[in-house]
């Protein structure tokens with residue numbers, strides 16, 4: 001199998017704050033892989049360790065064990081220079097489209113910066129900026145404007161264009177649509193899919209929202225308290241979850257269709273009954 005990113009038995013421990021505070025073990029033996037052109041959705045509740053996983057891939061989290069290999073090369077402890085050279089291959093789109101763009105630079109400068117840093121001439125950078133804006137569905141006159149002149153969805157398109165500038169092989173998308181309203185979310189998610197179909201980029205797509213992950217992912221990994229509790233084909237995990245945590249996550253996700261909502265409510269009650277029966281059965285004296 002052709003693997004782009006291979007995470008193997010990854011541990012991340014944040015140093016404790018304050019005198020004699022214990023380190024916090026945020027990831028405990030996470031293993032996963034991503035193939036070229038594929039989307040791996042990572043889903044889990046707040047605090048489960050999703051962003052920590054993304055940050056570790058980007059070299060921004062303290063890896064205390066295991067490995068992260070990109071195209072077969074271990075990148076879990078790279079120095080600054082090696083990390084910079086990897087920036088062409090691994091990019092990121094963060095959640096907040098308001099703070100992730102430099103407010104004092106116009107769009108031409110924001111998108112042209114990584115290109116110039118890689119030796120593009122002004123003319124080359126300018127042509128590429130036009131192409132990037134076109135690719136994310138923004139008009140070419142956007143180039144002379146400042147980030148504050150755009151809506152949240154448009155800013156996220158600019159952030160995506162910037163991530164695409166160096167033609168990366170992998171983009172870490174950390175809750176990239178969570179700050180957007182529902183209809184904008186849908187359009188931006190479709191843009192992610194369309195870009196992938198055109199460029200063959202792979203995504204590590206992090207979200208707390210199961211419906212978002214289901215929409216974009218080929219495969220889904222479910223994180224719970226720093227561990228992967230379920231990992232498989234997108235449809236399999238989202239439609240027939242095995243782990244009780246995934247089942248709870250799935251049943252808690254909102255659904256627009258009232259019939260489906262009723263079905264879910266009944267399933268949730270049934271699941272709670274089964275889980276409480278199972279607990280009763282394992283408790284001493286329980287299960288009667």
Ligand SMILES: Nc1ncnc2c1ncn2[C@@H]1O[C@H](COP(=O)(O)OP(=O)(O)OP(=O)(O)O)[C@@H](O)[C@H]1O
Nearest residue numbers: 014024026044045046047048049050051052053208
């Ligand atoms: N720099 C840090 N120092 C100490 N603890 C941290 C640090 N960053 C994250 N944590 C802790 O690690 C755990 C995982 O955090 P992380 O941000 O990865 O979760 P998450 O699943 O992405 O949640 P959210 O969706 O709320 O961001 C949390 O308990 C968090 O408090």
